[in-house]
Amino acid sequence: MKKLFKLFVTLTLVTVVLAGLMTVVHADSANILLDPGFEEGIEENWVGYSGAVLSENTDEKHSGDASVFCEERSSKNDVPKQNVEELVGFYGMGDYQVSAWVMLPESDASVQIAMMVQCDNDEWGAIPDGRKWFTTEYVVAKKGVWTKLEGTLTLESAPDSELIQVEFYFNFKEDEGDAALQAYYTDDVSLIKLGNVPALPTASPEPTASPAPTASPVPTATLKPTATVAPTATVAATATSTTDVEDGGSTLWIWIVAAVIIIGGGVGGYFMATKGKSKDDGAPKAE
Numbered sequence: 001m002k003k004l005f006k007l008f009v010t011l012t013l014v015t016v017v018l019a020g021l022m023t024v025v026h027a028d029s030a031n032i033l034l035d036p037g038f039e040e041g042i043e044e045n046w047v048g049y050s051g052a053v054l055s056e057n058t059d060e061k062h063s064g065d066a067s068v069f070c071e072e073r074s075s076k077n078d079v080p081k082q083n084v085e086e087l088v089g090f091y092g093m094g095d096y097q098v099s100a101w102v103m104l105p106e107s108d109a110s111v112q113i114a115m116m117v118q119c120d121n122d123e124w125g126a127i128p129d130g131r132k133w134f135t136t137e138y139v140v141a142k143k144g145v146w147t148k149l150e151g152t153l154t155l156e157s158a159p160d161s162e163l164i165q166v167e168f169y170f171n172f173k174e175d176e177g178d179a180a181l182q183a184y185y186t187d188d189v190s191l192i193k194l195g196n197v198p199a200l201p202t203a204s205p206e207p208t209a210s211p212a213p214t215a216s217p218v219p220t221a222t223l224k225p226t227a228t229v230a231p232t233a234t235v236a237a238t239a240t241s242t243t244d245v246e247d248g249g250s251t252l253w254i255w256i257v258a259a260v261i262i263i264g265g266g267v268g269g270y271f272m273a274t275k276g277k278s279k280d281d282g283a284p285k286a287e
């Protein structure tokens with residue numbers, strides 16, 4: 001019987017662990033980008049590349065309360081960018097799904113999402129300093145309309161090298177002249193590692209929430225005993241006992257009065273009898 005129980009427990013544990021591993025292995029990552037909706041004060045997470053100036057804009061937005069406005073652009077890739085080296089280093093190279101919404105206020109233009117991977121290998125990459133670019137297809141964004149850019153980028157790094165930097169960018173088509181240099185809006189950007197994603201070890205801060213058990217209000221519950229105001233009932237009891245005493249008192253008085261009447265009657269009768277007798281005694285003397 002014990003053996004059967006042990007076997008049952010072991011099988012249950014193995015099933016739970018395998019189910020856990022399967023859910024972890026087959027899930028995509030969450031969005032890696034910080035403040036992807038430009039709602040949390042852009043400066044902390046986003047940087048304008050080269051001379052580009054970024055500002056939060058609440059008039060034009062794809063969702064939420066704001067988007068980012070990028071202006072003073074002097075080249076096709078003066079855009080908002082974010083360093084994602086830490087999380088891409090954690091998840092590893094491979095397929096990343098990217099998307100973003102852009103809105104151009106002046107004219108139509110072709111825009112793409114771009115990512116740069118830099119390794120400590122000078123021989124690797126399409127340009128010097130160990131950098132390599134990965135880009136989606138160009139999409140023609142129409143003037144005054146929010147347009148979605150999206151695609152899958154297969155990131156690689158140089159063999160036997162360390163990652164130096166990984167950045168999320170945009171890029172305009174250079175041969176479109178001034179259209180490629182216009183100020184523009186961006187909102188709701190996304191970078192997701194596809195499949196085989198290990199769980200992030202950042203779940204640890206949660207326990208900090210547990211000290212919350214400020215269960216102190218419980219004492220308020222002890223206020224309930226106030227319901228023992230019932231003692232007032234005992235007050236009623238004392239009251240009844242007082243009336244009892246009063247009743248008892250009046251009964252006592254009745255008994256006392258009755259006793260006085262009886263005793264008084266007895267004594268009066270005795271004197272009357274004695275008086276009669278002494279009269280009879282005196283008559284013969286008169287003879």
Ligand SMILES: [Ca+2]
Pocket residue numbers: 037038039061062063064065066067187188
């Ligand atoms: Ca937004």
